[in-house]
Amino acid sequence: MIFAFIFDSGRLGSSFYGDVVFEAMLRGKEIMHNSSKMIVSLGDIIINQRVIDIEPYVIKDEYCSVNVCRNLEFKDYPFCWVIEDIDSEIARKLDIRLKEELDGYLGLTRIDFKSTDLRKQFWKKLIRDFSIENDTIISFNDPNVTDTFRYSESAVQLGYIVEYDKNAEYSLIEDCLSKQSTIVKKEQDLDVLSGKSDIDRDVMKLNFTLCRELQVAGALIWKSVTDIDKIKFSLSDLDNDNYTYLLEYPFMALYHASQGIERVQKIIVELIYKRDHIKQAEKAKVYELLMSHNHNALNTWIEEKVGIQFKNNNIKIISLLQKFYNEIRYVRFSDSNKFNSNAPEFELLLEFGDCKGQIGADFIVKNLFGKTLGVIAYTYYKLIYDLCGQINIYAYELDSFSAANFVFYLGDQAKNLYTELKHMQMSKKELLYWIMKNGKEYPKFAWAQADALEFDNEMIDEYMEELIFNPDDGQKLISDVNYLYDELCAANKFEWEHRNQLVDAVIGNPLAMIVDDDTFDD
Numbered sequence: 001m002i003f004a005f006i007f008d009s010g011r012l013g014s015s016f017y018g019d020v021v022f023e024a025m026l027r028g029k030e031i032m033h034n035s036s037k038m039i040v041s042l043g044d045i046i047i048n049q050r051v052i053d054i055e056p057y058v059i060k061d062e063y064c065s066v067n068v069c070r071n072l073e074f075k076d077y078p079f080c081w082v083i084e085d086i087d088s089e090i091a092r093k094l095d096i097r098l099k100e101e102l103d104g105y106l107g108l109t110r111i112d113f114k115s116t117d118l119r120k121q122f123w124k125k126l127i128r129d130f131s132i133e134n135d136t137i138i139s140f141n142d143p144n145v146t147d148t149f150r151y152s153e154s155a156v157q158l159g160y161i162v163e164y165d166k167n168a169e170y171s172l173i174e175d176c177l178s179k180q181s182t183i184v185k186k187e188q189d190l191d192v193l194s195g196k197s198d199i200d201r202d203v204m205k206l207n208f209t210l211c212r213e214l215q216v217a218g219a220l221i222w223k224s225v226t227d228i229d230k231i232k233f234s235l236s237d238l239d240n241d242n243y244t245y246l247l248e249y250p251f252m253a254l255y256h257a258s259q260g261i262e263r264v265q266k267i268i269v270e271l272i273y274k275r276d277h278i279k280q281a282e283k284a285k286v287y288e289l290l291m292s293h294n295h296n297a298l299n300t301w302i303e304e305k306v307g308i309q310f311k312n313n314n315i316k317i318i319s320l321l322q323k324f325y326n327e328i329r330y331v332r333f334s335d336s337n338k339f340n341s342n343a344p345e346f347e348l349l350l351e352f353g354d355c356k357g358q359i360g361a362d363f364i365v366k367n368l369f370g371k372t373l374g375v376i377a378y379t380y381y382k383l384i385y386d387l388c389g390q391i392n393i394y395a396y397e398l399d400s401f402s403a404a405n406f407v408f409y410l411g412d413q414a415k416n417l418y419t420e421l422k423h424m425q426m427s428k429k430e431l432l433y434w435i436m437k438n439g440k441e442y443p444k445f446a447w448a449q450a451d452a453l454e455f456d457n458e459m460i461d462e463y464m465e466e467l468i469f470n471p472d473d474g475q476k477l478i479s480d481v482n483y484l485y486d487e488l489c490a491a492n493k494f495e496w497e498h499r500n501q502l503v504d505a506v507i508g509n510p511l512a513m514i515v516d517d518d519t520f521d522d
Contacts, residue, residue: 002111002183003091004082004123006054006066009044010075011104017079018042022151024102025081026158030094037133039084039181041126044077047202054078056119056200058109061280063088065095066107068277082111082123084181113183117198124190131178136161138178140168199273199287206274207393210267214384214395217267218404220260221377225417227253228369230470233350233362250345255329257373258295258321260407264380265298266290271387271395272305295322306387308379317372320352370418377407378414385410428468444506450499453484 005025009017021042025031031038045057052074058066083091095108111123130149131138137160139149146169149155152162165178173179174186184190201209230249266289272278273286289298295318303309310318328344353365385396398404406420439445455463459480466474488496 001086001088001091002082002084002113002123003063003086003088004058004080004109004111005095005098006045006058006078006080006106006109007102008074008104008106009077009079012079012102013104017104019151019154020102020104021079021081023154023158024098024105025094026155026160027101028094028097029159030090030097031086031132032135034085034087034090034132036085037131037181038086039128039131039179039184041082041084041123041128042080043126044079045122046077051204052078053203054106055274055277056117056198056202057122058107059112059120059280060277060283061110063091063108063110065099066109078106080123080126082126084183113189114193115198116193117200118192119200119202120198121192124192128173128179132160135159136163138163138165138168140165140179142166142169145169199270199283199290201270201274203274203391203393206270207388207395210270210395211397213263213267214408215398215402215404217260217263218377218398218407219402220256220263221373221407222403222417224253224255224257224260225370225373225421227256228349228366229418229421231346231349231362231366233353233355233365247343247345250343250349253369254321254324254345254348257317258293258325261318261321261373261376262293262295262298262325264377264384265295265302267395268302268380268383268387269298271384271391272302275387275390276305293322293325295319295325302383306383308383310376310379313368313372314376317352317369317376320348324348366418367416370421371414371416374407374417374420375414377417378409378411381408382410425468432464432467447502448506450502453481455480455484 007017007021012020014020047053054066054074055068057078058064058068060068091108098105099107112120115121128140130140137149137155139152139162141147141149141164143149143164144166149162149164155162165176168176168178171179172187173184173189227249230246231253269286269289278286289301292298296315299310299315299318324345328348331344349365349369350361353361353368355361355364381396388394388396396408398408406424407417409415435442442448459476463474463477463480466477485496488499
């Protein structure tokens with residue numbers, strides 16, 4: 001087996017901490033009783049940051065004695081000895097003695113030579129320095145070319161014989177038996193492996209990545225609420241199964257919600273994993289959860305770990321999102337459609353609202369959708385905030401301009417996200433109403449000298465509805481503007497371009513300043 005003995009080089013009481021560790025490792029002579037030759041690699045684990053988190057570098061199993069909770073207490077880089085082919089019993093005896101005798105010793109961890117995680121392959125970058133077999137140490141450097149064995153004097157005082165393999169320093173591993181172990185027999189065995197990323201992440205990297213991920217999740221959840229508001233759950237549509245809405249709206253409402261909630265759940269799973277320093281035995285289960293799209297399983301795991309419990313409607317929407325994502329998302333790509341509707345997304349939302357055929361179904365579905373999502377987002381965000389406090393990070397912080405702020409917040413109770421959307425739409429209406437009533441007071445009114453487009457007066461309300469409710473896809477307005485632009489451009493392209501520049505500067509452009517000679521003189 002391969003084991004690493006890890007030390008805090010800043011707590012070893014000497015600038016020559018390598019000498020301190022060598023003497024401590026060999027003093028008890030446990031190593032002399034190992035059943036076979038051992039290869040020793042040693043050096044610093046170079047971590048390019050101010051705060052050192054040792055947890056991603058160790059394997060938390062029955063052999064691990066590193067107290068990962070102390071990961072913020074390093075005084076300097078971790079220094080370690082990696083020993084290949086050491087008996088597990090010998091490693092444990094050595095670990096127990098070092099814990100008693102050396103304050104700077106942090107503990108023991110097993111090395112998985114098959115690991116593809118870059119941090120857990122740190123041992124491959126260390127210097128393969130010497131071998132130990134019984135009472136004999138064989139140094140891999142040539143004393144006539146480089147130097148004598150650095151720890152030679154200490155080794156002899158401790159009762160060891162020091163010898164040299166003069167050819168080892170310049171030989172490949174495959175050409176030098178002295179440098180070979182049962183695991184490493186050629187240079188290629190020390191190549192860094194690439195593969196899937198591990199879920200053991202450095203605490204500060206975890207902080208920044210989860211912070212960004214939380215904003216993405218919040219924006220997705222908010223988008224789902226704006227999407228469901230575009231659906232018209234009218235009674236005539238339900239009776240005739242002849243829906244007048246665009247299918248993209250119910251699809252995107254469910255898609256964005258399922259993506260957003262799943263991402264928040266996975267953020268919580270990673271935080272709990274870090275807080276609890278979950279052992280290797282449970283790691284595969286956690287990784288499987290993170291790779292799944294199982295909203296129910298993710299929520300159940302979270303509830304078991306932290307003790308929260310959602311009510312029926314909240315569990316109902318979590319199940320609904322999982323059903324959509326795993327059963328309905330690609331339903332139209334299959335000939336064997338097990339759903340009786342051409343729009344199962346629409347039916348799923350009606351099922352959730354339990355209101356098919358009811359008057360007021362439009363409000364019932366949208367209000368319940370926004371309310372339950374609000375409760376889930378609120379509960380999960382408070383949990384994220386608490387977990388971050390326990391880990392001493394701040395992944396809960398959101399950019400002030402992120403749409404996630406509409407979804408996540410710390411308050412006395414959860415928000416109904418649909419109600420929040422209605423408040424936002426009302427704010428937009430108030431702005432338009434101000435322009436209707438006080439347009440001449442608009443600071444840039446004096447420069448609005450170009451004629452307005454000749455819109456049909458009867459279409460203005462429809463245009464404003466699109467502006468407020470469908471800002472991403474105002475088909476009527478865009479179509480009519482394009483038609484009027486074609487006419488203006490055909491009449492006088494130069495005047496049309498000048499007019500466009502003027503309108504762009506005057507409306508909704510706080511950075512634009514139109515200056516004439518009189519204004520400049522003032």
